[in-house]
Amino acid sequence: MITGAARVAGVCGQPIAHSLSPVLHNAWIAEAGIDAAYVPFAPPEGRFEAFVDGLRGGVVRGLNVTIPFKERALALADEASAVARRAGASNLLLFRPDGTIFADNTDGVGLLEALKAQANYEAKTGPVVLLGAGGAARGAAAALIEAGAPSVRIINRTLARAQEIAAEMGAGCSAHAWDDAPAALADAALVVNATSLGLGGRAGPDVDLDAAPASAVVMDMVFKPLRTEFLERAAASGRRTVDGLEMLVRQAVPSFEAFFGQVPPASVDVRALALKALDQ
Numbered sequence: 001m002i003t004g005a006a007r008v009a010g011v012c013g014q015p016i017a018h019s020l021s022p023v024l025h026n027a028w029i030a031e032a033g034i035d036a037a038y039v040p041f042a043p044p045e046g047r048f049e050a051f052v053d054g055l056r057g058g059v060v061r062g063l064n065v066t067i068p069f070k071e072r073a074l075a076l077a078d079e080a081s082a083v084a085r086r087a088g089a090s091n092l093l094l095f096r097p098d099g100t101i102f103a104d105n106t107d108g109v110g111l112l113e114a115l116k117a118q119a120n121y122e123a124k125t126g127p128v129v130l131l132g133a134g135g136a137a138r139g140a141a142a143a144l145i146e147a148g149a150p151s152v153r154i155i156n157r158t159l160a161r162a163q164e165i166a167a168e169m170g171a172g173c174s175a176h177a178w179d180d181a182p183a184a185l186a187d188a189a190l191v192v193n194a195t196s197l198g199l200g201g202r203a204g205p206d207v208d209l210d211a212a213p214a215s216a217v218v219m220d221m222v223f224k225p226l227r228t229e230f231l232e233r234a235a236a237s238g239r240r241t242v243d244g245l246e247m248l249v250r251q252a253v254p255s256f257e258a259f260f261g262q263v264p265p266a267s268v269d270v271r272a273l274a275l276k277a278l279d280q
């Protein structure tokens with residue numbers, strides 16, 4: 001039951017109708033029996049700042065932020081965590097009673113936790129090849145470097161975007177053209193698809209995974225479908241795989257804690273609920 005004293009949080013994006021975050025958070029809220037609600041918000045693109053500004057002082061506890069607002073969310077905040085600053089984006093805004101906004105980024109934690117959960121993979125294991133140079137890739141590079149990855153090699157169709165991220169991340173991060181993928185993959189311990197290729201069941205990134213060691217872990221941030229063509233290819237060659245849905249679920253955990261002051265109950269299988277919502 002939602003009373004007048006309910007704690008309210010939400011997720012903000014444009015569009016937002018297909019977001020799985022309300023499914024996850026409201027399942028946890030119901031299971032924990034707390035007086036709270038987690039609601040979707042889709043302000044018009046030009047009204048994002050005005051919308052967020054109106055929440056100052058704690059009108060809502062906090063917001064998760066998704067495409068296309070993550071960079072603007074960071075820019076709006078009065079204070080930001082080191083990982084959000086490094087990622088250049090925020091997926092979690094917290095509204096303090098004094099009217100200030102704190103920006104954090106839990107996507108990186110989500111990525112690292114998913115790697116650990118599904119492949120027992122630690123960032124420090126070895127070199128990483130990251131495909132893509134958009135916001136998702138930037139966040140992944142920041143998290144992997146901060147967690148001790150010895151090197152992160154960013155491969156992108158538009159080389160300049162990869163070079164921009166590499167320059168910002170500093171030592172340990174390099175940019176490569178798509179043609180250089182075989183050399184970059186030769187001693188990779190982890191390969192991550194952070195492009196949008198593979199979405200909707202289309203072909204994934206065109207890289208020859210056999211150029212990577214058989215022990216390399218392959219992860220896809222795309223989770224529609226759950227088993228992307230890229231992951232299927234990796235699994236067919238016997239490689240361990242990590243799916244993007246696990247990352248989505250894991251990034252939601254610290255968000256829930258920040259909004260509602262408790263860890264989400266483990267007794268509800270939110271991954272199964274998300275799969276149902278994805279119709280898989």
Ligand code: ATR
Nearest residue numbers: 132133134135136137156157158161194195196197
């Ligand atoms: P996000 O914020 O989700 O990362 P984005 O900033 O639009 O989204 O980035 C999309 C990524 O997918 C980019 O790396 C993009 O490559 P470019 O920087 O060259 O545009 C990559 N991408 C999308 N479509 C692609 C395609 N057909 N071939 C290769 N890369 C593609």
